[in-house]
Amino acid sequence: MKSMIRNSIKLIAVVLVTATFAFAGQAILGGKRVKPVDKVTQKKILKEELAKLETIDLGAGCFWCIEAILERVKGVRTVESGYMGGQTKNPTYKDICTGTTGHAEIVRVKFNSKELSFDKLLEVFWELHDPTTLNRQGADEGTQYRSAIFYHNDEQKKTAENSRAKKNKSGKFDSPIVTEITKVSKFYPAEDYHQDFFDNNKTYGYCRAVIWPKLAKLGMLKEE
Numbered sequence: 001m002k003s004m005i006r007n008s009i010k011l012i013a014v015v016l017v018t019a020t021f022a023f024a025g026q027a028i029l030g031g032k033r034v035k036p037v038d039k040v041t042q043k044k045i046l047k048e049e050l051a052k053l054e055t056i057d058l059g060a061g062c063f064w065c066i067e068a069i070l071e072r073v074k075g076v077r078t079v080e081s082g083y084m085g086g087q088t089k090n091p092t093y094k095d096i097c098t099g100t101t102g103h104a105e106i107v108r109v110k111f112n113s114k115e116l117s118f119d120k121l122l123e124v125f126w127e128l129h130d131p132t133t134l135n136r137q138g139a140d141e142g143t144q145y146r147s148a149i150f151y152h153n154d155e156q157k158k159t160a161e162n163s164r165a166k167k168n169k170s171g172k173f174d175s176p177i178v179t180e181i182t183k184v185s186k187f188y189p190a191e192d193y194h195q196d197f198f199d200n201n202k203t204y205g206y207c208r209a210v211i212w213p214k215l216a217k218l219g220m221l222k223e224e
Contacts, residue, residue, distance in 0.1 A: 027212050027221065034221040039071040039199070041078055045110075053077055054113045056121070056156060057084055057184055059104040059148035060129035061137025066107045068198035068211050069128045072220050075116025080108045081190040081197070084150055085182065093191055099142035106150065108187055118156060122163040125149075127218060131167075132175040138210065147179040157181060 027034050045053075060066050063081040070079045083091050086103030095101050111121060129137055131147045151157040160181045168177050197204075198211050215221050 027216075029216060029221060033224045034216075035224050036068075036199075036215050037072050037220050037222050040074055041071045041076060045077060049077075050110070052112070053110040054118065055108065055110050055152055056118065057106050057108050057150035057152075057187065058125055059084070059106040059146055059150070060125060060131075061105070061145045061147075062140050062206075062210070063105040063107050063190065063194065064197040064206065065137075065211050065214055066128065067196070068207075069124070069214060069218060069220065070107060070109055071196075071199075072215075073116065073121070073124055075113075075121075076109060076111045078108075078110045081194045082106060082108055083144075083188045083190060084185055085148065091188055093194065096144050097142075099144055101144075103144060103188070104146050104148050105144050105190075106148065106187075118159050119163055122149075122160065124218075126163075126167050126172075128214060130173075131177045131179045132173045134178045147177075149179060149181045150184040151181060152184050157183075 058066060058070075067079045067081050070076050083096055083101075083103040084106045086101040088095055088101035088103065091101045091103055096103055096105065109121070111118075129147060133147075135141065135143050135146045137145050137147075149160045151160055164177055164179060164181065167173070198207050201207055202212075212221075
């Protein structure tokens, strides 16, 4: 029965994907023109507030997708795309695409834990990608697309491990979660054109085929 339910959900998701392809900068869902909900992130943050924010680094496939979602989660203040977890120093996007540097495409997230707990942020993390596929998200394949949580302290590590275990036991996924939980390492910011990629390139093919449907799935579209 669970398998039948999951298959039905997957079918609905396919319909959503088809229904939310963007045309000339617009998207149609249920016959209505829609657009993404507004971002909640800030370009500039006062040092006093910045010092109070919590930081976590998350890998969940292409960082264009992760960034577009998390920039719209209440409590998140900044999202920056970058690279982490490899051996090559100062890697470029071209280096990362070879899959040989060991780095993952990730986003560095700074959030207000009084508005959004780390555990709640992880709930969004589990929803925005498939954490059961090793080194792959959809058509994106390679170690750079691995699912990963790079923790900054022991409390984050414990929360992440408990969240992963809870999600594994929930039956939400047909296969075991393969998300790695690793201590934070050197963060390399991605090139400028990767930052705010979706918002600057809404009609780009990848955005139309992958990111718009993700926004629809997570309820992050609104009528124009």
